[in-house]
Amino acid sequence: xxxxxxxxxxxxxxxxxxxxxxxxxxxxxxxxxxxxxxxxxxxxxxxxxxxxxxxxxxxxxxxxxxxxxxxxxxxxxxxxxxxxxxxxxxxxxxxxxxxxxxxxxxxxxxxxxxxxxxxxxxxxxxxxxxxxxxxxxxxxxxxxxxxxxxxxxxxxxxxxxxxxxxxxxxxxxxxxxxxxx
Amino acid sequence: xxxxxxxxxxxxxxxxxxxxxxxxxxxxxxxxxxxxxxxxxxxxxxxxxxxxxxxxxxxxxxxxxxxxxxxxxxxxxxxxxxxxxxxxxxxxxxxxxxxxxxxxxxxxxxxxxxxxxxxxxxxxxxxxxxxxxxxxxxxxxxxxxxxxxxxxxxxxxxxxxxxxxxxxxxxxxxxxxxxxxxxxxxxxxxxxxxxxxxxxxxxxxxxxxxxxxxxxxxxxxxxxxxxxxxxxxxxxxxxxxxxxxxxxxxxxxxxxxxxxxxxxxxxxxxxxxxxxxxxxxxxxxxxxxxxxxxxxxxxxxxxxxxxxxxxxxxxxxxxxxxxxxxxxxxxxxxxxxxxxxxxxxxxxxxxxxxxxxxxxxxxxxxxxxxxxxxxxxxxxxxxxxxxxxxxxxxxxxxxxxxxxxxxxxxxxxxxxxxxxxxxxxxxxxxxxxxxxxxxxxxxxxxxxxxxxxxxxxxxxxxx
Numbered sequence: 001x002x003x004x005x006x007x008x009x010x011x012x013x014x015x016x017x018x019x020x021x022x023x024x025x026x027x028x029x030x031x032x033x034x035x036x037x038x039x040x041x042x043x044x045x046x047x048x049x050x051x052x053x054x055x056x057x058x059x060x061x062x063x064x065x066x067x068x069x070x071x072x073x074x075x076x077x078x079x080x081x082x083x084x085x086x087x088x089x090x091x092x093x094x095x096x097x098x099x100x101x102x103x104x105x106x107x108x109x110x111x112x113x114x115x116x117x118x119x120x121x122x123x124x125x126x127x128x129x130x131x132x133x134x135x136x137x138x139x140x141x142x143x144x145x146x147x148x149x150x151x152x153x154x155x156x157x158x159x160x161x162x163x164x165x166x167x168x169x170x171x172x173x174x175x176x177x178x179x180x181x
Numbered sequence: 182x183x184x185x186x187x188x189x190x191x192x193x194x195x196x197x198x199x200x201x202x203x204x205x206x207x208x209x210x211x212x213x214x215x216x217x218x219x220x221x222x223x224x225x226x227x228x229x230x231x232x233x234x235x236x237x238x239x240x241x242x243x244x245x246x247x248x249x250x251x252x253x254x255x256x257x258x259x260x261x262x263x264x265x266x267x268x269x270x271x272x273x274x275x276x277x278x279x280x281x282x283x284x285x286x287x288x289x290x291x292x293x294x295x296x297x298x299x300x301x302x303x304x305x306x307x308x309x310x311x312x313x314x315x316x317x318x319x320x321x322x323x324x325x326x327x328x329x330x331x332x333x334x335x336x337x338x339x340x341x342x343x344x345x346x347x348x349x350x351x352x353x354x355x356x357x358x359x360x361x362x363x364x365x366x367x368x369x370x371x372x373x374x375x376x377x378x379x380x381x382x383x384x385x386x387x388x389x390x391x392x393x394x395x396x397x398x399x400x401x402x403x404x405x406x407x408x409x410x411x412x413x414x415x416x417x418x419x420x421x422x423x424x425x426x427x428x429x430x431x432x433x434x435x436x437x438x439x440x441x442x443x444x445x446x447x448x449x450x451x452x453x454x455x456x457x458x459x460x461x462x463x464x465x466x467x468x469x470x471x472x473x474x475x476x477x478x479x480x481x482x483x484x485x486x487x488x489x490x491x492x493x494x495x496x497x498x499x500x501x502x503x504x505x506x507x508x509x510x511x512x513x514x515x516x517x518x519x520x521x522x523x524x525x526x527x528x529x530x531x532x533x534x535x536x537x538x539x540x541x542x543x544x545x546x547x548x549x550x551x552x553x554x555x556x557x558x559x560x561x562x563x564x565x566x567x568x569x570x571x572x573x574x575x576x577x578x579x580x581x582x583x584x585x586x587x588x589x590x591x592x593x594x595x596x597x598x599x600x601x602x603x604x605x606x607x608x609x610x611x612x613x614x615x616x617x618x619x620x621x622x623x624x625x626x627x628x629x630x631x632x633x634x635x636x637x638x639x640x641x642x643x644x
Contacts, residue, residue: 040629041401109354
């Protein structure tokens with residue numbers, strides 16, 4: 001396989017703790033273009049790959065909640081005060097307590113929409129093709145397999161991946177394979 | 182049926198997940214139900230019943246659109262009856278699914294993993310079915326979109342100060358929220374089906390649904406963050422949505438309806454009927470698909486205890502309703518309460534006490550919580566009792582107004598009963614298709630639980 005046709009190197013590990021150790025060793029050796037795959041979330045792996053600085057999903061949910069709440073209030077205020085004012089026995093047009101129930105429900109709805117759409121984007125979903133799928137064994141990642149992928153564009157892989165291969169084997173990988181691009 | 186299947190093992194001796202369940206074994210067991218379905222005669226028979234009842238619903242709706250709401254038994258003074266009782270009953274059943282999933286997520290309970298998926302699916306289908314009824318009840322259902330605030334040429338807006346509009350926003354928010362909550366949790370399991378499907382059509386079908394999930398550590402992190410936030414939103418959402426349903430009643434100045442007790446009372450009733458439906462479905466799925474390793478006697482025991490707790494809350498609400506009527510001293514409230522005790526619909530009133538509260542008390546005996554026939558009977562009685570409760574609240578609030586000139590009885594017609602039976606059929610149909618095409622248990626959460634158990638077991642041996 002030529003260099004251009006190689007996406008990276010994938011190694012399979014026995015269990016969750018072996019995966020965690022392997023990711024730690026790769027990070028300690030200076031590798032940065034590393035992905036880890038597991039059939040369930042493994043504590044500590046994502047934090048090793050990318051330290052949790054802030055939680056963008058939470059801020060998106062908050063933004064959605066505020067937009068839903070104030071947007072619903074604004075719509076009701078606009079319709080009741082500007083678009084179609086109805087004077088019924090001099091009662092106030094902007095009767096905001098009666099506008100709160102609908103605003104509350106829209107708070108929940110928009111918070112969830114922002115969160116769900118934000119998650120899809122932040123988790124780099126909706127990408128139906130990925131080079132990792134070219135590895136036959138990779139189907140086990142959604143059953144009971146634990147995998148690490150080191151991309152070829154990692155600066156540490158300049159020598160063609162011999163050192164990463166050695167490091168993965170040393171980290172007790174069950175098997176290491178080349179990933180076609 | 183062998184005797185062993187009618188009596189569950191002792192819950193305290195049963196682990197939350199069978200000791201021999203491994204991540205791979207769980208995945209294979211759940212996937213095989215979808216990808217290599219055994220010929221299950223009961224599934225086809227249930228599908229036949231569901232299709233027949235759904236056909237009845239379609240015929241009822243067609244006849245309703247053709248002739249109008251006059252085909253139902255409602256009239257003045259009882260202008261709300263089956264349609265609104267059905268609506269409240271179905272949306273309430275949905276509440277139980279969201280609450281059990283969200284609250285157990287927030288408390289970090291292990292027993293959530295096996296039940297949350299089908300509980301959420303139940304919610305989604307129950308909300309879909311419930312949403313039909315307010316629309317069909319409108320008189321001119323084809324104008325239901327007038328409920329939605331949009332700038333139209335008539336320059337008319339919805340009545341923002343009406344509880345009916347609040348309720349519309351609540352149903353809309355709840356339907357979309359439960360769909361997103363259910364689907365986001367489903368994505369990793371859809372990817373599992375994609376990876377295990379053998380035929381190209383199924384690979385493409387589940388591959389598209391899985392939206393490119395790869396199980397990357399960073400994907401798991403974002404999904405976990407989102408699910409935590411959605412669970413934290415789901416619990417107050419349940420309370421708010423069913424409070425809006427209750428406000429449909431308590432905003433009206435009718436004796437028996439005009440009460441500040443209604444929102445919490447309705448939420449309690451919603452959880453009661455929702456938990457009963459989750460228990461009923463758990464027992465059916467467990468027996469029908471042999472999921473004894475994952476839906477264990479512990480789960481069933483916990484759900485039975487939850488029902489016991491909600492039945493006590495219900496008893497408190499029923500008692501508080503009577504107490505406030507007499508303590509408040511309003512003649513109309515007292516007359517309505519007395520009419521419930523001894524009036525034309527007294528049999529419905531006392532049935533709600535028997536079905537929702539008295540019958541559930543057998544669950545105090547641990548042996549009863551292990552007996553499948555007893556649990557099935559209690560769950561069905563609660564579902565019937567909660568329907569009767571909504572019917573009772575609606576009809577007794579309307580049939581004897583404060584002036585005798587506005588008194589009148591309600592008698593259901595064939596089409597009332599056909600629409601109710603048809604709605605059960607539609608729910609069954611949706612649920613049967615769900616268990617056939619989608620993973621009914623949350624495989625990734627069960628895998629995680631199995632791995633955690635294995636780690637603890639290894640730690641105990643080493644230590």
